[in-house]
Amino acid sequence: MITQDLKNLSTIKQFQFELHSWIRLVEFLNQENTFLKTRLSEVIDQIKDRESLALAEHFQNQFIVKDDVYDHIIHDLKKQSHKWTEIKMISSKEISEDFAKTQKNLRDQIAFIDRDHALITKDYNTYLASLSIDD
Numbered sequence: 001m002i003t004q005d006l007k008n009l010s011t012i013k014q015f016q017f018e019l020h021s022w023i024r025l026v027e028f029l030n031q032e033n034t035f036l037k038t039r040l041s042e043v044i045d046q047i048k049d050r051e052s053l054a055l056a057e058h059f060q061n062q063f064i065v066k067d068d069v070y071d072h073i074i075h076d077l078k079k080q081s082h083k084w085t086e087i088k089m090i091s092s093k094e095i096s097e098d099f100a101k102t103q104k105n106l107r108d109q110i111a112f113i114d115r116d117h118a119l120i121t122k123d124y125n126t127y128l129a130s131l132s133i134d135d
Contacts, residue, residue: 012084012087015084015099015103016081016084016085018103018107019077019080019081019084019103019106020081022073022077022106022110023074023077023078023081025110025114026070026073026074026077026110026113027074029066029070029113029114029117030066030067030070030071030074032117032121033063033066033067033070033117036059036063036121036124037060037063039128040056040059040060040063043056043128043131044056046131047131052131055127056127059120059123059124059127062120066117066120069113070113073106073109073110073113076106076109077106080099080102080103080106083099083102084099087099
């Protein structure tokens with residue numbers, strides 16, 4: 001029984017550590033998103049052709065969507081973290097499947113968000129490098 005309690009407590013701590021790491025990651029991605037939007041605002045007035053302007057609008061829309069996604073996932077992560085704190089305070093019973101399933105879903109979402117951010121950033125930087133603008 002004590003061994004199972006210790007294993008459960010260790011798992012809870014790991015899940016909490018994971019959640020806090022994800023919160024920091026998403027906050028960083030949100031900050032990066034802000035920098036990308038700022039850079040776009042610096043160059044948008046210098047864009048002359050319609051195709052490049054359409055791409056700029058596409059990226060601007062992507063960044064706006066990302067703001068919303070990041071806000072929602074941070075909310076979900078903090079909610080899950082609070083739930084893990086509550087379960088730890090109640091007792092170190094066997095971890096419910098619901099909590100573990102939610103944790104796995106969040107893990108999958110974070111992996112997707114991280115990959116998606118990297119792809120959009122790469123495409124955006126390639127786009128900006130292709131523009132012939134004076135800065």
